[in-house]
Amino acid sequence: MRYWQEKGTPPRLLTSAAVSAAKGTVDAGYEIAEISKYLDFINVMTYDFHGSWESVTGHHSPLCKGSNDTGDHVYLNTDFAMRYWQEKGTPVEKLNMGFATYGRTFRLSTESSQVGAPTSGPAAAGVFTKEAGFWSYYELCTFLRGASVRLIEEQKVPYATKENEWVGYDNQESFETKVHYLKCNRFGGAFVWALDLDDFNGQFFLICFYLPSPPTSHTFSNQSTLCTCNDQLHSRPHPRPTITTSSRIPDNSFCATKADGIYVKLDAPGSFYSCANGITWILHCPDNLVFRESCKCCDWP
Template sequence: MSKLILLADTSTRLVCYFTNWSQYRTGDGKFMPSNIDPNLCTHLIYAFSGINEENELVTTEWNDEELYKAFNGLKQRNPNLKTLLAELLEAYKAEGAATGKPRLLTSAAVSAAKGTVDAGYEIAEISKYLDFINVMTYDFHGSWESVTGHHSPLCKGSNDTGDHVYLNTDFAMRYWQEKGTPVEKLNMGFATYGRTFRLSTESSQVGAPTSGPAAAGVFTKEAGFWSYYELCTFLRGASVRLIEEQKVPYATKENEWVGYDNQESFETKVHYLKCNRFGGAFVWALDLDDFNGQFCGQGNYTLISHLHSLLASDLPSPPTSHTFSNQSTLCTCNDQLHSRPHPRPTITTSSRIPDNSFCATKADGIYVKLDAPGSFYSCANGITWILHCPDNLVFRESCKCCDWP
């Protein structure tokens, strides 16, 4: 019998970006701070502010002060929530001493491209002063290229040559670690959008010739870019395929091609993240998920809600008598990861308890639910979540895992 143990020291940090230009989208695409679920993410980052020639913080939108007040006010509904302002020059420890409050957090969103990293960052040095680092493991490919490619692959593709062997999440995360970043400070990027291409021949596989981007999305109105909720509309009637070696999907319809992430690819990526004990995940962006549940038919925040649950828990491999492989060693992009069979068990449901009474005084972690053998509590920043094991599995306190009876 084999099982995957829930690591008590694995972080459930989930950093989510709010973009101040999403307010200008029309209809169901319009996104304001009031659309944010304050219990979904552990940290929220407001994007963006600016810095003028005098090194002073300045607004970039006419109503930034009003929006930021509403954004920061979300902490009234979740006192454990951390809010940050992107492009802030410094976060002084002296601020904490002066106010008696915890010091401000400092973070950075950094490139995942090797050439940019080599030219632009003294990694070991900046890592000393940052609380966490968001590695932008997306936009590796896009319609600026002449062939199709997934913008956020987990692993290198078999056809990648030259510098393209660096254009994947696995290489980027390991490179930042190898260059001196403590693993617990690294957040892996998750994209809630897709990158599109227009096919120029009958070929539609990865590396197929293209002639630019597909049509702009109805709400995002940017050529080569679709939000996840726009993707859900496209996927109806589309042909969906998995890039097996890179563990991410793409879809085609007529001459349009889009690479994207879904709940299943998020599962694979979170398994990789947790197995490597990276500090957490970050999402670009809140407003690009199906935040109001209008398009994908899977509830509010289809991807981010699933990501939240995945970070709080993981699943075992079934017994060896079944046809599943042991997932507990799948930490790297090697043949073992590439050959993992499908299907595999997934978290079926999760729910949050409104009064948060169970987790109010408990440390973050996983706890047994005595009245329901197939369920368990997940505590994150004082918020109480109930997660459910897949069918026929029960939760065991001894290993803090779902296991076969």
């Protein structure tokens, strides 16, 4: 990464990495401050914290720590992972948070069904993905018909049960909460794992959204206002550090009043503006291409 960054041979390509969210792996495997110098953005895989490899139920992508988490389990949540990468030296605007379009499943072994309930392995494999302990969104949303849905209030994510099957997943409300959290903390953005696990053909849309919702014992009201988890030592979001990269224009004025997105740069046909959280970036098309407003893309002149 350092070689290609320093070589500077055009066209300059973006470099990124998908990295672990597990503290033990992070400590053993990454020189965070060093790699952050050479990566344009870092995707923190904030999912698969829990799964059927464990003997009790647990949500695989909780936003916050659970009240019953002890030992190393206190690190198994999105909030800790994102802050840990930041505190170890990653500029906050380079950090992207992972959104999972799938659920992790368990087979309950007793009448208990709350978080931490005993299990005997994974629920049945999905009809399409055929992997025990894992359901794509279009598989789990079908399961929700007739299921009991509950909110894990302290972790800001839902789970559902039906008979002896248990699945932790994200829905529209928990995604909205996570989006507000990342914007409030000024992280760079989010990424999805993975598009092919979402309802990409719209085949299950009626089942998931237009039929009556399954019964739920809790509500998500006011969850979308979350900026920090209740038990976090940090009392406020960290301020965005000054960005020194040359791709940011000096006065930062163009995007100050613009919505996030990309815009034509009238005085430079081969370049364009990228606006994110009010910050202005100038990006460049590959050699011989120009930016077209009509498609928001680089194209042949």
